[in-house]
Amino acid sequence: MPIRLAERWPEVGSDRLLSECVPPPRFAGVRFETYRPDEGEPSQGEALAVLIERGGVLAEPRRERSLWARLRGAAEAGPEKPGFYLDGGFGVGKTHLLASLWHVSAGPKMYCTFVELTNLVGALGMRQAVEVLSAYRLICIDEFELDDPGDTVLISRLLGQLVAGGVQLAATSNTLPGRLGEGRFQATDFLREIQGLAAHFDVRRIDGPDYRHRGLPVAPDPWSDAQVEKAAEERPDASCDHFVDLYHHLAELHPSKYGALLDGVQAVGILDLRELTDENVALRLVVLADRMYDRDIPLNTSGVPLDRMFPADMLKGGYRKKYLRALSRLIALANVGMDR
Incomplete structure (x- = not known):
């Protein structure tokens, strides 16, 4: 007898949401070595090289920051900006590269989609979410997107506090960070939040056809x-x-x-x-x-x-x-x- 999804009523607590913050099964075995950049799309090889370099830094054990660095809210030694943002179309390998960075990095680390991150904050509440997520060295966010003003304000506050606490970020999206929310809500009313989010990231474009x-x-x-x-x-x-x-x-x-x-x-x-x-x-x-x-x-x-x-x-x-x-x-x- 087939399963009826319409008859299932799953219950999901915050503990499960946190435990599932790892690359999904499809990307459990991917690594930088298994990514095959298209020779006709140089941006793919360039993104791979930059992420391998960043992964080399994140593979080293976490260093304790000085009191001065903590007071300044500076990120741990590494790239100037605490976040890396892969912008590109569908099926060009952005998630493959993001999961590969997560795999090579030393923990504590977290991997989730943007929707899963907002769901987690909703389950925990902002204060507890900041407390829990600040323990991570790296947070990888797949499919970064802003669908409404509530998400924009929430994620702006969350990532701002995490970055100030020394957490590094990596994200993928189909939209440049400065243009998030366009066509979905009055993004111009939230330019401060959107520009604040964009300022966290070193943005790289990756091109190519959908593999x-x-x-x-x-x-x-x-x-x-x-x-x-x-x-x-x-x-x-x-x-x-x-x-x-x-x-x-x-x-x-x-x-x-x-x-x-x-x-x-x-x-x-x-x-x-x-x-x-x-x-x-x-x-x-x-x-x-x-x-x-x-x-x-x-x-x-x-x-x-x-x-x-x-x-x-x-x-x-x-x-x-x-x-x-x-x-x-x-x-x-x-x-x-x-x-x-």
């Missing part, structure tokens, strides 16, 4: 309902849900629980996929897509093709990059699902 789709079709043809249901029945620990049931259920769960929703799931089936009309539904599905991709869970769908799930007006709006990332990842998982 997940080099030579692959835009999206595989959807299966019939019967095919998706049959695959879910035959595969161990597979789920199968109607699309409407699934997105209604996601609305009742905090996004911090989407990872736990997938505990033990080895394949996902979705029936009657439809073109989205609600931005809130679309954004929840982006988070679910990220958690599925982290866990390398194959996907099978019926209904509209995946590349028609986000309508043209959404793909032109403020969340365009989020939706394109989700499509890139879902199509990669669907291609795997078709082969099994």
